[in-house]
Amino acid sequence: MNNPQAPFVGLIAHHPGPCPVRGHGDAFHQATVEQGLPATEYFRLSGIRDCARQTGGLCSFWMGERLALYQLNNRPLLDDECLAASTEANHELFGGFLGSLHISDPQRAHKRRVVEQALGSQRFIDGLKPDICRLAAAYLRPLQDQPLCMEHLALQWVSHVDSHLPGVLDCRVKTLAQYLEDERFRAVVGGFFEQASKVISHDDTQGLEQHQALMPFVKDLLLSNFQSICAAPASNLILGHFALWGLAFTRQNIEALNLDRALEIGTIIIATYDTTALSLLWSMAHIERSPQTKREVIAAACATRDQAPHVIDLAVMEALRLGGSNPTVLWRRTIKACEIEHAGQRLVIPPDTLLWLDRWQANRDPNVFPRPEVFDPGNILVLQENGDQPHAFCTSLLARNRYDINSFSMLNTRRNPRKCPGRLFSVRMQSLLLRELYGHYEVSSEGIDLSLRRHSAMPKPARPGVITLRPKASGAPSDE
Numbered sequence: 374m375n376n377p378q379a380p381f382v383g384l385i386a387h388h389p390g391p392c393p394v395r396g397h398g399d400a401f402h403q404a405t406v407e408q409g410l411p412a413t414e415y416f417r418l419s420g421i422r423d424c425a426r427q428t429g430g431l432c433s434f435w436m437g438e439r440l441a442l443y444q445l446n447n448r449p450l451l452d453d454e455c456l457a458a459s460t461e462a463n464h465e466l467f468g469g470f471l472g473s474l475h476i477s478d479p480q481r482a483h484k485r486r487v488v489e490q491a492l493g494s495q496r497f498i499d500g501l502k503p504d505i506c507r508l509a510a511a512y513l514r515p516l517q518d519q520p521l522c523m524e525h526l527a528l529q530w531v532s533h534v535d536s537h538l539p540g541v542l543d544c545r546v547k548t549l550a551q552y553l554e555d556e557r558f559r560a561v562v563g564g565f566f567e568q569a570s571k572v573i574s575h576d577d578t579q580g581l582e583q584h585q586a587l588m589p590f591v592k593d594l595l596l597s598n599f600q601s602i603c604a605a606p607a608s609n610l611i612l613g614h615f616a617l618w619g620l621a622f623t624r625q626n627i628e629a630l631n632l633d634r635a636l637e638i639g640t641i642i643i644a645t646y647d648t649t650a651l652s653l654l655w656s657m658a659h660i661e662r663s664p665q666t667k668r669e670v671i672a673a674a675c676a677t678r679d680q681a682p683h684v685i686d687l688a689v690m691e692a693l694r695l696g697g698s699n700p701t702v703l704w705r706r707t708i709k710a711c712e713i714e715h716a717g718q719r720l721v722i723p724p725d726t727l728l729w730l731d732r733w734q735a736n737r738d739p740n741v742f743p744r745p746e747v748f749d750p751g752n753i754l755v756l757q758e759n760g761d762q763p764h765a766f767c768t769s770l771l772a773r774n775r776y777d778i779n780s781f782s783m784l785n786t787r788r789n790p791r792k793c794p795g796r797l798f799s800v801r802m803q804s805l806l807l808r809e810l811y812g813h814y815e816v817s818s819e820g821i822d823l824s825l826r827r828h829s830a831m832p833k834p835a836r837p838g839v840i841t842l843r844p845k846a847s848g849a850p851s852d853e
């Protein structure tokens with residue numbers, strides 16, 4: 374089939390790509406799957422990014438036989454109902470997870486509520502603060518004075534704290550940190566989101582073959598932790614899902630869990646710690662590589678009174694802008710003809726168009742951020758709007774209708790109804806862990822390389838580096 378060269382002549386710039394028949398399809402596959410380039414790199418090297426930059430942030434191209442639009446800014450272009458479910462392309466991996474349901478599906482509201490009533494509630498999260506601080510401190514204490522791989526530390530630390538928090542996962546008998554070390558499960562548990570991201574960011578469907586592998590992990594986790602989950606507060610995400618399915622939380626029902634439900638709860642469990650851990654890794658790596666910000670973070674972590682906005686909250690948001698834990702470029706598919714506005718004109722894009730958002734670049738938009746390529750909490754401060762309260766500024770920034778930074782949505786749609794329901798919890802958790810780290814330890818590091826790792830669909834630092842923690846002379850780390 375010969376593709377038309379430019380589907381939106383005079384409206385949207387078009388990049389033909391290396392092949393007159395398949396456009397960018399084969400070259401993209403070769404670059405991302407075979408050479409291991411991050412997807413954002415492909416769009417730079419291919420010239421699509423420049424093409425979009427010169428023409429208001431959008432550019433059309435052919436991805437094989439599929440029409441595609443590339444977007445370079447965080448402006449919401451259309452309503453969510455015009456799009457297939459976010460995880461349509463990899464729904465086999467996620468089972469009944471709500472991300473795989475169309476926005477109009479009535480089950481979505483119940484499923485979202487299970488997560489939002491706990492992790493989306495400021496009151497619930499505030500109530501967790503003493504537990505997070507206590508657990509975070511206790512975890513670090515035996516690790517003093519030894520070199521630690523920063524990536525391993527972030528994953529183990531977050532999964533340990535998440536496992537113990539009352540009313541979240543309550544996996545205290547055999548923790549997620551232990552599962553990540555268990556050779557029977559660690560490959561599938563540790564690599565789950567990486568597989569899912571390969572499908573959606575690199576268009577590499579091989580990961581879909583893994584979809585059944587999560588089942589034994591989920592059953593083992595629920596059975597091993599049966600007692601602690603049974604005794605958990607009602608907000609517990611696992612109990613919430615059993616209630617949603619109309620099932621009593623019994624050993625028998627766990628044994629009989631079908632694949633759809635096992636994958637659904639498995640996805641929620643892994644989403645809870647894995648995403649936060651990767652974002653925390655970026656936060657620590659950037660702070661370690663930015664001497665001025667590190668000094669400010671240490672001062673803020675040691676201060677007896679919090680300033681507002683807190684510099685550590687700003688640093689977490691800034692690391693989410695530059696790093697974060699969803700792929701550098703993501704796509705969703707239109708399911709009907711939909712109107713968008715571009716360069717002052719209205720145009721209709723047809724069903725079955727792939728909308729690709731390069732969030733890695735959109736989060737570095739020079740029209741929004743004064744120092745787009747530099748880790749500087751000042752980039753976040755400029756986002757303050759009239760009416761943002763200084764002490765709640767980062768919470769306002771995470772609101773559904775804020776589009777300044779894309780780290781919690783696949784695409785930015787109007788009113789963002791799918792924006793991650795775990796975002797408030799995740800940002801708060803990172804902020805409290807960093808206060809513990811920099812408030813009680815002299816932190817030194819070496820070997821960090823912040824460029825993007827090859828052969829990784831999730832954005833990871835090329836080298837996460839090694840850090841060493843030494844207790845501060847001013848006193849031993851506290852339990853508080």
Ligand code: HEM
Pocket residue numbers: 459460471472473485488492641642644645646648649652697698699780781782783784790791792793794795796798799800
């Ligand atoms: C830094 C941490 C996190 C990041 C970067 C992140 C990112 C995302 C992204 C990009 C989406 C897709 C939204 C869309 O479809 O447009 C999402 C959805 C979701 N996330 Fe997170 N997430 C994080 C933490 C969490 C946590 C802690 C949970 C806890 C369970 C969680 C649960 C979910 C759920 C249930 C959805 C589906 C929402 C829906 O379809 O309405 N996430 N997240």
